[in-house]
Amino acid sequence: MAEETIFSKIIRGEIPADIRYQDDLVTAFRDISPQAPTHLLIIPNVLIPTVNDVEESHELALGRLFTVARKLAAEEGIAEDGYRLIMNCNQHGGQEVFHIHMHLLGGEPIGPLRAK
Ligand code: AMP
Numbered sequence: 176m177a178e179e180t181i182f183s184k185i186i187r188g189e190i191p192a193d194i195r196y197q198d199d200l201v202t203a204f205r206d207i208s209p210q211a212p213t214h215l216l217i218i219p220n221v222l223i224p225t226v227n228d229v230e231e232s233h234e235l236a237l238g239r240l241f242t243v244a245r246k247l248a249a250e251e252g253i254a255e256d257g258y259r260l261i262m263n264c265n266q267h268g269g270q271e272v273f274h275i276h277m278h279l280l281g282g283e284p285i286g287p288l289r290a291k
Contacts, residue, residue, distance in 0.1 A: 202217075
């Protein structure tokens with residue numbers, strides 16, 4: 176059984192977060208340390224520690240991440256200019272919170288994918 180992170184507490188409303196969307200499958204909230212004018216995290220409500228732990232049974236929730244990203248990008252007014260979706264995995268990917276999450280970044284040019 177994977178260990179819960181702070182994100183499980185946010186999903187259950189046990190600690191505060193600026194929640195922008197929630198349904199039975201996913202929750203979206205503003206990143207506490209934004210790296211762009213719009214920086215949201217969209218996460219499955221079920222605890223999946225890393226992309227390496229993804230199973231077919233997760234496909235509905237993981238697909239929902241994209242429809243919610245599209246909806247929130249429109250609400251944030253960044254859909255037409257564009258934005259970046261990122262999922263980090265483990266140490267080389269820079270993952271710090273082991274409850275998979277999609278970063279939605281926009282509101283300005285995000286820059287190269289990898290700083291040289
Ligand atoms: P990652 O490095 O991909 O694991 O990203 C984790 C993200 O979670 C970082 O961008 C953090 O700023 C963000 N984060 C950590 N704790 C919180 C929190 N309590 N509320 C909102 N965002 C958080």
